[in-house]
Amino acid sequence: MEIAGQPGKREWRAKLLAARAAADPAVHQAEAAALAAAAARLALDDAEQVWVAAYVPVRGEPGSAAMLDALRTAGARVLLPVTGPPGPLDWAEYTGPAALRRARYGLLEPTGPHLSPAAIARAAAILVPALAVDRRGVRLGRGAGYYDRTLPAARPDARLIAVVRDEELLDRLPEEPHDRRMGWALTPRAGLTPLSAAH
Numbered sequence: 001m002e003i004a005g006q007p008g009k010r011e012w013r014a015k016l017l018a019a020r021a022a023a024d025p026a027v028h029q030a031e032a033a034a035l036a037a038a039a040a041r042l043a044l045d046d047a048e049q050v051w052v053a054a055y056v057p058v059r060g061e062p063g064s065a066a067m068l069d070a071l072r073t074a075g076a077r078v079l080l081p082v083t084g085p086p087g088p089l090d091w092a093e094y095t096g097p098a099a100l101r102r103a104r105y106g107l108l109e110p111t112g113p114h115l116s117p118a119a120i121a122r123a124a125a126i127l128v129p130a131l132a133v134d135r136r137g138v139r140l141g142r143g144a145g146y147y148d149r150t151l152p153a154a155r156p157d158a159r160l161i162a163v164v165r166d167e168e169l170l171d172r173l174p175e176e177p178h179d180r181r182m183g184w185a186l187t188p189r190a191g192l193t194p195l196s197a198a199h
Contacts, residue, residue: 009174012140016131016168020060023165031165032057032064034188039063040070042125042192053079053091053123056100056108061129062165062188065097065108072096079119081146082109088117088150120150125159128182133162134173137181137195151180161186169193 007015042052052071057063071078078094083104092110094100103109120126128147132140139162141147151160162182166189185193 009140012173013131031062031188032066035063036066036070038186038191039067040074050076050124051079051122052076052125053120054127055081055129058106058108062163068094079123080110082114083107088153089146090117091115091119117153120153121155123158125161126154127161127163130162130164132168132170132173133164133182133185134170135195137183138173138175138179139182140173148178148180159183166190
């Protein structure tokens with residue numbers, strides 16, 4: 001819920017997108033390398049093949065495809081979203097950068113078979129794109145609502161991880177009833193940080 005006199009989601013989005021656009025490309029590259037290293041250290045269950053749902057960062061989003069490759073090197077199988085009409089995201093397996101194609105909204109998606117929206121239930125961890133997240137776990141996305149419609153089908157014990165720059169981990173963001181709280185933030189400098197929703 002937005003509080004009178006406080007910035008709303010629209011104002012936050014404009015401010016955060018402007019800051020990303022102004023970021024030095026060298027800083028973005030260094031942060032992407034740090035996020036790939038942090039992703040490689042995510043605790044994975046060695047007892048079985050672990051699935052991690054992620055995304056390909058585009059348009060100044062923190063990270064790069066190297067984050068996905070680091071997950072695969074660490075032993076995970078990686079799901080990536082496939083966009084369609086507004087609704088829950090479909091998913092396909094990431095098998096490497098050569099198997100990505102351009103899709104709507106300037107996104108990159110796997111060329112392999114679509115696995116259906118229900119595939120999100122395979123994921124032990126879900127890396128969620130965000131413009132910011134607060135210490136309570138409230139995530140600010142771009143406003144299309146794809147993840148709000150997708151995350152209810154996730155496993156109850158799945159780790160929901162917002163991927164943001166360190167300065168995008170904030171004290172408080174506006175929240176609405178349909179917002180799904182994140183349990184962790186993944187940032188370049190701090191790595192995996194638990195949020196209050198994780199406790």
